[in-house]
Amino acid sequence: MKIFNNIEKFPDFKNPVITVGTFDGVHRGHQKIIEMLKSSAKELKGESVVITFEPHPRLALYLAGREIELLSTKDEKLGLLEKYGIQNTIIFDFTTEFAKMKYDEFIKEILIEKIKAKKLVVGFNHHFGFNREGNFEFLTQLSKTYNFGIEKAEQVDVNGVSVSSSKVREALLSGDIKLANDYLGYDYILTGKVVGGNKLGRNIGFPTANIQIEEASKLIPKNGVYAVVIEFDKKLFKGMLNVGIRPTFNFNMRTIEVNIFDFEDDIYNKQIKISFKERIRDEMKFLTIDALKEQINSDKIKCKNILGL
Numbered sequence: 173m174k175i176f177n178n179i180e181k182f183p184d185f186k187n188p189v190i191t192v193g194t195f196d197g198v199h200r201g202h203q204k205i206i207e208m209l210k211s212s213a214k215e216l217k218g219e220s221v222v223i224t225f226e227p228h229p230r231l232a233l234y235l236a237g238r239e240i241e242l243l244s245t246k247d248e249k250l251g252l253l254e255k256y257g258i259q260n261t262i263i264f265d266f267t268t269e270f271a272k273m274k275y276d277e278f279i280k281e282i283l284i285e286k287i288k289a290k291k292l293v294v295g296f297n298h299h300f301g302f303n304r305e306g307n308f309e310f311l312t313q314l315s316k317t318y319n320f321g322i323e324k325a326e327q328v329d330v331n332g333v334s335v336s337s338s339k340v341r342e343a344l345l346s347g348d349i350k351l352a353n354d355y356l357g358y359d360y361i362l363t364g365k366v367v368g369g370n371k372l373g374r375n376i377g378f379p380t381a382n383i384q385i386e387e388a389s390k391l392i393p394k395n396g397v398y399a400v401v402i403e404f405d406k407k408l409f410k411g412m413l414n415v416g417i418r419p420t421f422n423f424n425m426r427t428i429e430v431n432i433f434d435f436e437d438d439i440y441n442k443q444i445k446i447s448f449k450e451r452i453r454d455e456m457k458f459l460t461i462d463a464l465k466e467q468i469n470s471d472k473i474k475c476k477n478i479l480g481l
Contacts, residue, residue: 188290
């Protein structure tokens with residue numbers, strides 16, 4: 173996949189078929205749009221082009237009371253778009269000035285004059301531009317004016333619920349990893365760097381890698397214990413992960429710690445990716461270290477069963 177960070181510096185695309193959106197999480201609804209985009213590009217013997225934004229519009233505009241936790245970092249989102257077969261992604265710098273741009277101006281000046289779009293594919297609830305004026309009806313009128321195709325993806329339902337980024341967030345924050353993964357169409361991921369900790373896990377026989385998430389806005393699932401798959405250096409490992417404040421030791425700072433099964437290598441300062449498979453319990457406070465060790469051992473057995481070990 174080719175990535176462009178400046179609209180002045182990309183080549184002429186061949187019969188570009190375009191979609192526009194934040195694509196946070198690249199969930200099943202987004203994947204439906206992507207499939208339609210690729211299909212149309214193939215029919216037109218053209219190229220698929222995703223236009224997305226950094227930072228997320230809500231973060232860029234600092235909307236009071238509308239803070240947002242993101243399902244995917246910039247790099248995670250780009251990795252997912254590439255995984256699902258997008259040929260080109262253009263990243264717009266979302267600024268307050270850009271937010272004031274009217275949608276008909278965006279269509280004319282960017283999609284038509286700069287990119288020369290042949291077709292636009294949008295989601296069923298697409299609203300974009302100043303005052304969210306860019307709905308499907310308005311786009312249909314503009315498509316006649318500027319002679320480009322327009323197609324709308326219908327909503328994608330899982331268990332009778334329309335998939336959206338907000339629904340994925342709700343599931344993750346409630347600890348329902350299975351539901352979140354159903355909405356996403358893949359296992360929810362965190363990426364971060366392994367940093368030094370206080371070695372409490374090692375001292376009780378369960379060494380852990382402490383994960384530092386570098387994107388402050390990245391959504392961390394509900395506190396608790398999870399069965400996970402860990403990837404680094406292009407290798408996969410299985411383990412269990414705790415998100416929480418380690419109440420048995422009277423800490424109050426939230427940490428992310430992963431115990432990689434049957435693993436002893438030094439991975440400090442390495443970048444790793446964690447895929448969440450299943451949440452097995454809440455974080456708990458234990459009266460003794462022995463009680464904690466007994467529970468962790470039980471957690472390990474349960475996680476290994478979940479992970480097929």
